Amino acid sequence: EADIYQTPRYLVIGTGKKITLECSQTMGHDKMYWYQQDPGMELHLIHYSYGVNSTEKGDLSSESTVSRIRTEHFPLTLESARPSHTSQYLCASSVPGSGVYNEQFFGPGTRLTVL
Amino acid sequence: AQRVTQPEKLLSVFKGAPVELKCNYSYSGSPELFWYVQYSRQRLQLLLRHISRESIKGFTADLNKGETSFHLKKPFAQEEDSAMYYCALSGITGNMLTFGGGTRLMVKP
Numbered sequence: 001e002a003d004i005y006q007t008p009r010y011l012v013i014g015t016g017k018k019i020t021l022e023c024s025q026t027m028g029h030d031k032m033y034w035y036q037q038d039p040g041m042e043l044h045l046i047h048y049s050y051g052v053n054s055t056e057k058g059d060l061s062s063e064s065t066v067s068r069i070r071t072e073h074f075p076l077t078l079e080s081a082r083p084s085h086t087s088q089y090l091c092a093s094s095v096p097g098s099g100v101y102n103e104q105f106f107g108p109g110t111r112l113t114v115l
Numbered sequence: 116a117q118r119v120t121q122p123e124k125l126l127s128v129f130k131g132a133p134v135e136l137k138c139n140y141s142y143s144g145s146p147e148l149f150w151y152v153q154y155s156r157q158r159l160q161l162l163l164r165h166i167s168r169e170s171i172k173g174f175t176a177d178l179n180k181g182e183t184s185f186h187l188k189k190p191f192a193q194e195e196d197s198a199m200y201y202c203a204l205s206g207i208t209g210n211m212l213t214f215g216g217g218t219r220l221m222v223k224p
Binding site (some may be wrong): 035040041042043044045048059090092102103104105106107108109 | 124147149158159160161164166199201205211212213214215216217219
């Protein structure tokens, strides 16, 4: 079934740890995105990718990094987690295009808490 | 730069009352506007897009370029409409979305 998967769904970790948030999609989409969302707040784009070996930073500066080695996989890594990284992280994907083809599909999110 | 503003963080109405969630944007070109919705414990999903001129679950939204607004309306709110609603804009780059801060709609019985 075509879907977007994010693991883990919840993560509580100590300061200084390296973490990787996984995002995979079986939608066959080329474009993928990472958003950061604080509770009740707007979504901020932190990374996006147009395809394999393509990664760009989004509007919100982030200390995280991403990679896109496979079309279906877009992991996000924090080398050294800090309490300021506590947030919800949403992964999304879309087909290239505008108009009626312009729709982003979202994963269930990873809620990260850094102690 | 593109920006989306949703002035109300919380909107509370009674069942059967009309609903209007406000959205204003700033963008120098011709934008594509969207409303996304997130129901409790569910994923963020597209509700409707202005280009399709559609009505979804009784909701409609009209793009007013003069007032740079894209307000979401429903004549009679239902309890199941309670959710977080986000207005979003896609500009010249296509696909890239700028989201507003969101409005939580609570429909009371």
